[in-house]
Structures are given as C-alpha cells and as structure tokens.
Amino acid sequence: SYVLTQPPSVSVAPGQTARITCGGNNIGSKSVHWYQQKPGQAPVLVVYDDSDRPSGIPERFSGSNSGNTATLTISRVEAGDEADYYCQVWDSSSDHPGVFGGGTKLTVL
C-alpha cells in the first residue's frame, strides 16, 4: 500500500516561514491534501488538490507537489498555527485507498 512520510516535528519563529514535507513514491502524480489539527479538535482541511485553499483558510497557507515530495508552506507564522499537520492522498487503485502521513508537529518558538 502507498506510504506517506512526514518529519515528526518542525520548529519556526513567529513571522518566519514553515515548510512541512510529505514524501511518497511519485507523489507528484497524485492530488495531495493537508489538514491542521489542534489538541482536542477534529482535523480541518487547509489545502486540497496540492495547492488550493478552502474558503476561510488564510492565504498564508499554500502547497506544492512535484516528484516525490509535496510541501505545505505556512508564511508569516503565527502562534495560532501551532498544531499537528497531516498530508493525505487517495490511492484509488488500492483496496484501502485512504492514506495519511504520520503527521508533523509544528512548534512556534
């Protein structure tokens, strides 16, 4: 089955740019989606289809996807961005199509 690999943690100072990667075999050929999850809350979609943002998500959140790596970029990081972030793809050719990365804890220093 398809595997997505994320770094366990990323740290960034307020106002700087955070980049969270999601690695997978030829992931550039798939649509990648990103979720933010704060403690005790359900996940929230922040980027879909590699780089699109749902309504209500700040423009500071952006995404890219090429080759074997997809990246979630958070510009001008704020304290409120501290959360766990998960990438996700749908492997339609598989009998277990839903796939999440292991998650990355974003710490705002």
Added chain:
Amino acid sequence: EVQLVESGGGLIQPGGSLRLSCAASGFTVSSNYMSWVRQAPGKGLEWVSVIYSGGSTYYADSVKGRFTISRDNSKNTLYLQMNSLRAEDTAVYYCARVEGSYLYYFDYWGQGTLVTVSS
C-alpha cells in the same frame, strides 16, 4: 449547514462489539462517499473505512473482517459496526465526508467519539 455528529463510543472489554453512529445533516449521506478515520491516543490519523455512494466498501487491513461500514438512507446516518475489539482499537473515531468527484479529500468531519477497549 453540513454537520456530522458521532455517537456510540464508550468503554468495552476486549473481544466485545460496539456500533458507532454518525448522524448527518445538510447533505445526503447516500449521495456521498463517507469514511471513518481514527486516532489512537497521542498518535496520528488512521483511515479506517469508506463506503462509496454506489455502496462499495473498503477497509484498512487492521480492521478488515472485524469492522463493517454501512448507512441508513432513511435516517441519513452512517454506521461502523466493530466486532472482536482489541486494545489497539482504542481511539477517537471520526466520521468524515469524502469529496468524491475526483480529488477525494475529507471536507467535513464530526467531533469524534472515543472508544476505549480495556478489561
């Protein structure tokens, strides 16, 4: 407004059974792809199961043969029947709607229901 409300979680002994429910409003469950996703304490998200609008179902290897996803169209409700429960099934279980046109992302989530498997 789209809403998903899970219920049915609780403390259950190993080997026992439990049925989770997810009541939907603001859209029709049977016209959408619907999934269950779980999160063990302190761990990441794990996809569990999906039911497509046409009725096809798929499961993670970790639950296949023990869990069954279904829906009641008259009640606009999604279910997850969980049998032969194990300690490793302890988690918060979320139901989520899958954007199923061709991108397949989870656009709406419930608040989750906690299942604890312990003697």
